[in-house]
Amino acid sequence: MESGVSASKTLTATLPGSDRAREIVETGIDEEMMVTVFGRCRVEYDGRASSTLESGDRLVVLKPDGTVLVHTEEGQQPVNWQPPGCTQETTTDDGLVVQSYRDNPEEELTVEFSAVTHVVAYHVTDEQDLSLQGTEEDLRERILSEPSLVEDGFEPRATERETPAGAVDIYGVDDSGNAVVVELKRRRVGPDAVSQLNRYVGALKRDLHAEMAVRGILVAPSLTDSAHHLLDRHGLEYVSLSPPTNSYAVCPTSSTRAAITTSASAIVSSSSAVSAVNGTS
Amino acid sequence: MESGVSASKTLTATLPGSDRAREIVETGIDEEMMVTVFGRCRVEYDGRASSTLESGDRLVVLKPDGTVLVHTEEGQQPVNWQPPGCTQETTTDDGLVVQSYRDNPEEELTVEFSAVTHVVAYHVTDEQDLSLQGTEEDLRERILSEPSLVEDGFEPRATERETPAGAVDIYGVDDSGNAVVVELKRRRVGPDAVSQLNRYVGALKRDLHAEMAVRGILVAPSLTDSAHHLLDRHGLEYVSLSPPTNSYAVCPTSSTRAAITTSASAIVSSSSAVSAVNGTS
DNA sequence: TAATTCATTTCGTGC
DNA sequence: GCACGAAGTGAATTA
Structure with a gap:
């Protein structure tokens, strides 16, 4: 009818x-x-x-x-x-x-x-919403449920953490206590994503304090050459990881974990920098 | 038929x-x-x-x-x-x-x-192409035909000049002989455009030589606050200008070429930095 | 409303 | 084919 x-x-x-x-x-x-x-x-x-x-x-x-x-x-x-x-x-x-x-x-x-x-x-009636998987948010959830995909000892402390330059995808600390800014991309990235991450790192450095070390890690399936060069130049790091496209993705496959290209060392001690995951600030 | x-x-x-x-x-x-x-x-x-x-x-x-x-x-x-x-x-x-x-x-x-x-x-037949005005390219042509819109004494030397970080919209020199990188945007811009310009300026500084002064000028109708702050932080500049939306600008091609070809002399010493407008490299 | 960023972005251009 | 950036980008989210 x-x-x-x-x-x-x-x-x-x-x-x-x-x-x-x-x-x-x-x-x-x-x-x-x-x-x-x-x-x-x-x-x-x-x-x-x-x-x-x-x-x-x-x-x-x-x-x-x-x-x-x-x-x-x-x-x-x-x-x-x-x-x-x-x-x-x-x-x-x-x-x-x-x-x-x-x-x-x-x-x-x-x-x-x-x-x-x-x-x-x-006439049109359409009550349904699209169910989409494989987005950047799916990649974020994958990392939050298994932070070691970024790095052994990585501890997420906040998502969408606000900085003067914008909101950081994932903010956390490494096993040495360094502040870590993680920028997520669901697909292969170019220089623009590196600039974006660098902006967040710079803003967070100013926001915390001068002597604070802040690492920046770009998480994406792959990088272009120029993005890689720019990443090195800014002292940023890269982890190869894709969003889970099929929902059977409970298997991270160690091969998807690429080595971090550079490293930094410092100690993070600001308690204000540590906020709850999904917390407001 | x-x-x-x-x-x-x-x-x-x-x-x-x-x-x-x-x-x-x-x-x-x-x-x-x-x-x-x-x-x-x-x-x-x-x-x-x-x-x-x-x-x-x-x-x-x-x-x-x-x-x-x-x-x-x-x-x-x-x-x-x-x-x-x-x-x-x-x-x-x-x-x-x-x-x-x-x-x-x-x-x-x-x-x-x-x-x-x-x-x-x-069945469909459509031979026509869209004629669009008010693009970034229109803004570029506007500046090339009247470089003083950017600054008195500004002399465009190349468009699409290649740098390791990508192609610069307009490359030129100011009346003091400084290299100038101009980034064009047809609409109000945020921090991303500032980062882009900063990337080009940094790449060009490395590409030319260390002591070479390279100015970066963002040309757009307007800026967001955070874009303005970031611009200041990077020591970049801003000129408010919009693309010509109405096509009453009949002047372009011949006057554009004339304005460029007349500027054969320059104070920029690097010969590789000086190339023809629309030239290959 | 404005600002910021993601997108199965799409699209064009150049290498 | 890949890379890079523009687009009348659109769309969602948040302040």
Whole structure:
């Protein structure tokens, strides 16, 4: 019955006139349906930037949340779009025209159809959320449940620890009492990730005290060459580790534990630097 | 004829059976058409990460370049997808099933429909490219045509100048003969852009010679507070400037070349540091 | 609302 | 093919 009702309300038209096309689009917007329009169109955008796209065949999608997407025959990304929360208007100036506005930032998208091949408007219900594994958060949990994956004797003390330069992924101490900043990446990293880690280490050094030694460890599946050079130059370290993609991953495989490239020595004694894992500060 | 054939060849079906739905999808794939399937489906993905999405109403788009998109009723981004170049297969196991594969990295997307509300397949021709203004490249051209926007006496010497840490947006000299690294951003920037600039300045200092002074200037519409602090800490500078959003700037190419080629002399002593604008190295 | 960072980022360019 | 950085990045989280 669910599908029967849904289907009965689906509106479609092949090669509709401008008025019929507009009627379906307007009804779809009013009834919070998902609308797709196929046809030949020009597209203009003005806002954070500005663009023009001359006439061609495209798929235009209007979502009930105010999203607009213009898709050409190639590319994963829409050639033009409008984000959720926008307001749509339609007119028929010769052909169907769909306009979409928003404020903050002020942006406007205009799609002018010279011909509409097909229009569909359908009701949508979707209660489900995506369940995703293999994220950076999964990598963090993997390390928190087995800190020796980073290094024997490593003790996590906080996640998301705040520094003047931003939040550190994992903050902890090594078996010599040195402060340790761990930066996590779910995939192969370049120089940007090294700079990021270096920023945190520098900020934490200033935040703790001058003579405090702070080690920085980058945890990622792999490094580019230039990232490795930059890492050495900054005296930072690297551990090769991937997020668990399949949930059967209870086997860390010692081969995934790479040696730490450099080492540091000092003693950490600041109690304020030690906070609970997942603690606020 | 093309358009007439195009319209006449559009395939649609409302509430098709599995076999009819599959027939249209397969035909659409074979004929390199754009295909949309609307219906209730489960989605599974496995590859760089892995995900599961339980049953709900969604729009599935298959592009002739091998792209697959699964869109829910909200969000600008697809909830699941497969990039261009993938291979699609369809089966009917109870309901329509669409699978998409690729190698490098190995990835697989499976969409299982329990009900198909509507299917469309249509031919698409689109010769047009997007014309976009307000990009970082526009900002670069603006500066090259009027270098004093950065600073009186600034002379650009190269764009995309290579350093061990990556390519510098604009490399030049100031009126005192100091080397200048300019990093461009089309929008408000945070600490990451400052780190990037600092990386280039450090690399260039090592690349030139130790006693060489290298200034770093960040050009962007605005800065966050922490970016400003980090900029000060690294001894870097900031110039507020936006890319030209409106294309009333008709001046660029000839005046740009003129401005660059006239500056043949320099106080920068390293000849390797001085290269032509848009030159190779 | 602004700021910061992650992302199955995608996309283009150069080597 | 990999590496690097831009993007009208989008999206989530937190202050």
